[in-house]
Amino acid sequence: MDFGYHKLYIDGKLVDSISGKRHSVICPANEEEIAQIAWAGKEDALLALESARRGFDYWSSLSLSKRTEWMTKLRTAILEKEHELRSALVYEMGKTYEGAWEDIEAVINGLEWYPAAMKNMRDEQIPDYENTHTHKMVHQPAGVAVAYLAWNFPLLNVGFKIGPALASGCSLIIKPSALSPLSAYMIGGIMHDIDFPPGVVNILCGPSREVATTMTTSTIPAVLTMIGSTATGQKVIADSTTSIKKLGMELGGNAPFIVFEDADFDKALDLGIALKFGNSGQICVAANRIFVHKSIYQKYLKAYVQRASELKLGHGVDERPDMGPVVTRKDRDRMFELIEDAVSKGAKLEYGGKIPKGMEKGNWIEPSVLSGMTPEMDVFRKETFGPVAALMPFETDDEVLALANDTEFGLASYIFTNDHKRIERFSKDLQFGEIQVNGVKYSIYLPHGGIKNSGIGHDCSHLALDDYLVKKRISVAI
Known part of the structure; x- marks a missing residue:
């Protein structure tokens, strides 16, 4: 099976990496190359960060109904490519074809469920016991989010992140695992084909020491979210301290x-x-x-x-x-x-x-x-x-x-x-x-999260939105 060559998705465009490097995607069933992807480096990561910053300014200014329209358009386009995406999962990760549906389902459910969940978010009214003010807590998108994904469920992990990030109004940079990046790159191709607003989602993969470290240590991201090992999570937390960032991590289990x-x-x-x-x-x-x-x-x-x-x-x-x-x-x-x-x-x-x-x-x-x-x-x-x-x-x-x-x-x-x-x-x-x-x-509606060394925060459910939102208190004197 040959899935061809797939480019980075940055600023709404499909582009080669600045270095021109490519990375081979290997099928675990037979050790044969099934695709090549553009292999990002530090400069590509910097471009993605700037793109996401601009994308956040645009996306966060849209109404929820407009964001929902785009998410629905993306959901429809992904369903039209279901067979191609499931096939990619079979060959890049060794999944069964039936098992690959779980990945597709997570993406389409996330794109559908989270706009409704966001719509149900309500401002919190706080009583004033002296009757001198009115108070409320409101939610706003946190900013640029960077998502590091594990290889075992390549698109399920995309779904767990793209749904709440886009519904909340955040822009998102997705870094899939180098072991199974193909299907995520194909999502980038789909977004390009439907003219998804530039910068709102960026997808790239490359050496962690260049790409992930560059993004983690940058002061642009407001949110770092990942699915992976506890050891990787600890490194991301340590590297993130160049600025105060929100962290959401689903890590190891036993x-x-x-x-x-x-x-x-x-x-x-x-x-x-x-x-x-x-x-x-x-x-x-x-x-x-x-x-x-x-x-x-x-x-x-x-x-x-x-x-x-x-x-x-x-x-x-x-x-x-x-x-x-x-x-x-x-x-x-x-x-x-x-x-x-x-x-x-x-x-x-x-x-x-x-x-x-x-x-x-x-x-x-x-x-x-x-x-x-x-x-x-x-x-x-x-x-x-x-x-x-x-x-x-x-x-x-x-x-x-x-x-x-x-x-x-x-x-x-x-x-x-x-x-x-x-x-x-x-x-x-x-x-x-x-x-x-x-x-x-x-x-998608049930919280998924761990304690101890298994993580911070939750994927799925309304709780996942907490990773991408900040709260503001507004007090008005009577």
């Missing part, structure tokens, strides 16, 4: 998936598989550490291994696999290292742990299952971010609560039980930004 003895067994099994091997395990809310009550542990483990062994691996628009490759050879090798570390510390490899036969080319690894996980193992401590499941039995509620919270991360967590007192206790005491009980639901 989700506990707790199955109690009274759980709906089949549901806990179905979701335990889906949340571990969906998107090849490359999800921040993946079931990272699976804790199962001792009384049903062997039954659950046996069923889990059976289900993992039945997953179909494959790649391509016409294929209908359950799981694709991981994104890079380095990430695949990291899976082997996690397995080796666990086994050396007493775990048992129940299934997988090898390159599938006939799939030596590309970044393939079998869905893998480890039993006997302990806190000393890397699979317990680190975010796996790949198709390696690790299971561990527990006996008491106190024990599993302590194990679940024994992590620096605090994004998602999952519990399966029908005991209402237990649900109440774990909902209160689990140290995670999301507690999902007896099921899983994510949507």
Whole structure:
């Protein structure tokens, strides 16, 4: 598959980088080049910042209804290119074609939902107890926003940022990951084709030390928002202190998936598989550490291994696999290292742990299952971010609560039980930004955010608008 050459989108134009450099986009399924993109440098980042500054002046002056018209036009144009965009996701990141719809859906939902959410934002009236003034709090767009995106959901991450940024009145610079920049560049092409107002959105990718550092240290951005690793988030925070900026960050996760003895067994099994091997395990809310009550542990483990062994691996628009490759050879090798570390510390490899036969080319690894996980193992401590499941039995509620919270991360967590007192206790005491009980639901209108080292602020829901708005108090003497 050849997707050709795609240019930077700066100031409403498709342009080559100033240096003329290009970057190859490699398919993780076969290690073949599928596209080239213009490869930005420091000078391109500076141009994008100035463009976004001008774009903010224009966009923030438009009424919400006018901004909504443009967002609706963009949404329509993206839907018309759905197949091309989904295909790009399949080949740049190794997604299944069905799985790629989640990315498209996030973009179109974000462009539709956030104008309505912004319309529902109301000024806050503050009472004056001496009856000398009237007071109100009003919302205004913060300014230029810069978004750094992770590679695992290239367009979903665009949707999480472009919706609230544009609805609020901010201009936006998008820097996709160098591992999966193609679909984001294609969005730039679509915006160019519909004559989207210049400077309101700019899209470029290049070396982080040149592009990201230039934008992060600039005093132009009012907002820095990102989806990525905790280590990257810490660097962005440190580099941002050249001026006071609003920060919104969805960072690493290490989700506990707790199955109690009274759980709906089949549901806990179905979701335990889906949340571990969906998107090849490359999800921040993946079931990272699976804790199962001792009384049903062997039954659950046996069923889990059976289900993992039945997953179909494959790649391509016409294929209908359950799981694709991981994104890079380095990430695949990291899976082997996690397995080796666990086994050396007493775990048992129940299934997988090898390159599938006939799939030596590309970044393939079998869905893998480890039993006997302990806190000393890397699979317990680190975010796996790949198709390696690790299971561990527990006996008491106190024990599993302590194990679940024994992590620096605090994004998602999952519990399966029908005991209402237990649900109440774990909902209160689990140290995670999301507690999902007896099921899983994510949507554009539901807040998505973490605590501890998993982030600041929220993606999705009306709370995401907080990252792009500032509040002003207006007091008028009577």
